[in-house]
Amino acid sequence: xxxxxxxxxxxxxxxxxxxxxxxxxxxxxxxxxxxxxxxxxxxxxxxxxxxxxxxxxxxxxxxxxxxxxxxxxxxxxxxxxxxxxxxxxxxxxxxxxxxxxxxxxxxxxxxxxxxxxxxxxxxxxx
Amino acid sequence: xxxxxxxxxxxxxxxxxxxxxxxxxxxxxxxxxxxxxxxxxxxxxxxxxxxxxxxxxxxxxxxxxxxxxxxxxxxxxxxxxxxxxxxxxxxxxxxxxxxxxxxxxxxxxxxxxxxxxxxxxxxxxx
DNA sequence: CGGAATCCTTCACGATACTG
DNA sequence: CAGTATCGTGAAGGATTCCG
Numbered sequence: 001x002x003x004x005x006x007x008x009x010x011x012x013x014x015x016x017x018x019x020x021x022x023x024x025x026x027x028x029x030x031x032x033x034x035x036x037x038x039x040x041x042x043x044x045x046x047x048x049x050x051x052x053x054x055x056x057x058x059x060x061x062x063x064x065x066x067x068x069x070x071x072x073x074x075x076x077x078x079x080x081x082x083x084x085x086x087x088x089x090x091x092x093x094x095x096x097x098x099x100x101x102x103x104x105x106x107x108x109x110x111x112x113x114x115x116x117x118x119x120x121x122x123x124x125x126x
Numbered sequence: 127x128x129x130x131x132x133x134x135x136x137x138x139x140x141x142x143x144x145x146x147x148x149x150x151x152x153x154x155x156x157x158x159x160x161x162x163x164x165x166x167x168x169x170x171x172x173x174x175x176x177x178x179x180x181x182x183x184x185x186x187x188x189x190x191x192x193x194x195x196x197x198x199x200x201x202x203x204x205x206x207x208x209x210x211x212x213x214x215x216x217x218x219x220x221x222x223x224x225x226x227x228x229x230x231x232x233x234x235x236x237x238x239x240x241x242x243x244x245x246x247x248x249x250x251x252x
Numbered sequence: 253c254g255g256a257a258t259c260c261t262t263c264a265c266g267a268t269a270c271t272g
Numbered sequence: 273c274a275g276t277a278t279c280g281t282g283a284a285g286g287a288t289t290c291c292g
Contacts, residue, residue: 014149016227016234021147023140040274050266055275065237076273077272086233093226096219101142107212108142111191166254176286181255202253203292 019064020094024049024057029083032067033091037082066090145190146220150175150183158193158209159217166205192216 019025027047032038038046044054058081061067066087072078083091145151153173158164164172170180184207187193192213198204209217 012231013224013227014152016231017147017152017223018149019147020223021143021145023144026140026143044274051275052267052277053265056265063238063241064234065241071274074273077275079274086230086237089230090226093219093222096222097143097146098139100216100219101139104212104215105138105142108190111212112189115189115191170254177255178257178287179285182285197254200253203255205254 019060020090022057024053025061026094028054028057028061029066029087029090029094032081032083032087037080040079040081043081061087145186146216148183150179151187152220154180154183154187155192155209155213155216155220158207158213163206163208166207169207187213 020029024047027049028043031043031046035042040054040058043049043058044051047054049057058067058069062069064086065084068082068084068087070080070082072080146155150173153175154169157169157172161168166180166184169175169184170177173180175183184193184195188195190212191210194208194210194213196206196208198206
């Protein structure tokens with residue numbers, strides 16, 4: 001039972017947001033946006049991601065049409081990854097969130113400090 | 127070992143993005159943005175979320191200063207949740223992603239269909 | 253009504269080893 | 273080099289029960 005009471009596309013939108021909000025997908029998109037083209041092990045080294053997760057995440061991104069995979073049948077083999085136009089197009093809204101995060105991290109940290117201090121007081125008075 | 131090779135704030139930004147990308151956090155923010163004020167069980171009913179996850183997620187959002195919790199010591203008790211200004215402020219960038227998702231869902235679906243069909247062909251030829 | 257505590261299952265993820 | 277396959281663990285999340 002899903003019960004998306006808000007709107008009927010919320011499920012799909014959330015699906016996309018989950019993909020974007022996913023740790024590795026986002027970092028891969030950012031990296032490819034920055035370097036344009038990267039090989040498998042370059043991404044692996046840059047992100048500090050396990051082979052397994054990199055392989056899985058890249059496959060998802062490729063399937064969703066966000067990333068282009070180019071296989072060069074040389075020896076040793078060489079595989080290059082780049083953003084598709086679709087992948088490029090998500091960078092702008094992604095940056096919006098990133099900018100918001102940067103702008104509001106201090107506020108979030110302050111809120112957390114307040115919250116934790118308050119809870120601490122409540123616990124002492126018990 | 128975290129190894130954020132991209133930028134030093136990437137860890138924190140990703141933290142925020144994970145919160146936003148999280149299924150329930152996002153849906154709660156959207157719901158509170160739509161209805162302004164909601165009680166615990168109203169949110170529960172609207173979202174089809176378990177008590178446990180709703181409680182945990184609301185606490186996180188409150189701690190981060192995104193959501194305001196108001197306790198009315200009546201009988202029976204009544205607790206109301208609403209967005210703080212900080213919570214309100216994330217709605218705009220969130221909408222950007224939502225709009226992107228809506229606009230590009232057909233492209234994503236098409237890409238998936240292409241990908242799956244291609245993989246199917248490859249498997250047949252084996 | 254609005255939670256907190258407990259239990260239990262699933263699975264996301266990393267580490268490791270193997271292959272073309 | 274660029275993966276796939278397998279295994280083990282911790283954490284996420286639902287169901288249930290109890291409490292102020």
